[in-house]
Amino acid sequence: MKPLRLATALAAAALAVLPSTARAADYPDPRPITGQQIVHDPTVLALKSGGYVAYSTGGVIGARTSEDLRHWDDAGNAFTRPPSWWYEYNDTGDPWAPDLSFRDGRYWLYYAVSSWGTNHSAIGVATSPTGLPGTWTDHGKVFTSETTDGFNAIDPAVLQADGRLWMTFGSYWTGIRMVELDPKTGTALPGAEVHHLATRPDAPYAVEGPSLVRHGRSYYLFASYDACCAGVNSTYKIRVGRSTSVTGPYTDSTGKPLLEGGGDLLLASHGRYTGPGGESVFRDHGTDWLAYHYYDAEDNGTPKLGLNKLSWTRDGWPTLT
Template sequence: MRWTKGRGPLRAAVAAGTVLVWMAAAPPAFAAYPGPDPVSGDTRIHDPSMVRTGDGYLLLESHGNLGARTSPDRSRFTRTDPVFPTVPAWVHEYSDGDVWAPDISYQRGRYWLYYAASTSGSRNSAIGLATSPTGRPGTFRDHGIVVSTDLDDDHNAIDPALLVDRQGRWWLVFGSFWSGIRMIRLDPFTGMPHPTDRTLHHLARRPVEQAVEAPYVIERGGHYYLFVSFDHCCRGVDSDYRIMVGRSTSPTGPYLDRDGVPMLDGGGTQLLASHGDVRGPGGQSVLRDGDVDLLVYHYYDRADGGLSKVGLNRLSWDDEGWPLVT
């Protein structure tokens, strides 16, 4: 989820001649989740994405020309210059200059950064790509628009995340509200849409006015895991955002939850929800850091006036191959 104001489309609830049955468990009133790892420094953030660099770690966020922090040890964070000294000119076709939802990773000897431009509640949206040899803010070269949507589309080009599958194919997963989560194939040499495979895959959706967003896919043990955020972000301590997951044997789906409910029918197994002073966790990504899978997300700290902060937790995996927050 990459919007910081109340929003959401109004669209028909039932397709002609089609009956949709949505199955998703309501969040429990309380779950004994572990708290996030202790962090210090400048940890106020929305929609975090983190990568390991030669200097330590780089943590990016929505807004402010893509705000950035660095850390030598994944626990002490210092604000640096933003990614872009000035946002690329094309961004102003889709927003007032604001950019959201960074997804940064290291591939093929470069740092690849996907990000979005939009306004709240609009399908007039676009996802851009920038790359850097070092990952240092100010060194990113923008390559323009990867995919865009407008009011004639039934999906939204925001919340991008890159997947490199076990066969070396590149995919971009994205989407929020409307018809939910989509995926396209990319050219691994350019990071742009694949020159021949232009299929638009459909991975997850929910009923009208119920959010499914912030998609992120990883591969582990022969399965692909789709992490998404359900419900409401950006309401401070009243946020009921929660992180859900499903899995598939193919990057393009179908994704099912632990109970076998397709994510295209509103399914999802809850991974993390509000607990204690941690309210509305979501906007997640997963960092593979050596042999550690690290869940990176934001939440609202009830003990600190509802400020948004970065949350870091390790993921463990149960005997059936499902992730658990530890």
């Protein structure tokens, strides 16, 4: 779930059409999976101990586990109860859009806490020795935003680049941003510049949920465009741009900057798979994967886990199989 009024989100579908690199008929279906399929805003990682874990919006950060990326079991929640500081940002202690990574011998779980329709928001972080639910120690706030800010501190995604640690984030409120983190604490460096990576030309800007990866000598920014959280009426889609610098500027394959509404279309609604977005990218045994949610049009718009292999063209652009 994202902090945006639903009517505003649905209106985003009427914004100008962006450049596309694929036709609807070209979109691959997600890998067939079994077991617990319901997720929203998934982040997936292969564990050092074997198997996989997925965390997502819902519950106290909902958890799923798998041995083979095909069958998924419900594993409860990352936390047994919400940390007390979450209630500063909503009445239910409900976190959103987690991001899972492994660094310096520990698993790091970033997440957002906010309320619908406001950018009074915070990104927090927890660490774990195993990455499994019930083992997380919360370390509080990483970065915050207030109603006086022109950005929204939700939807975190963390990447190490050239010995430094970076966090992309953002939703509406002028789009996708980036801030540098202290690699020791995992929190934002004091006074760190807030970089601007992507936006749309018109309000409400309708771009959120970033995921950042490095491939070859370039950095790739994936983001969700248009409206989520409306079941079969969702118009989410995933677009991508790239840059030779982690802080941008990011452009699409036509050279149009993502700060000017650019972005190559990677995945959109097709068949029963409505509104794919809330994406993240992870690597497993040398293969890149895109994880995302879609709304199942053949199951009353239930949000479910989508997984597709992420391949790369000769000229260095991502494609799905």
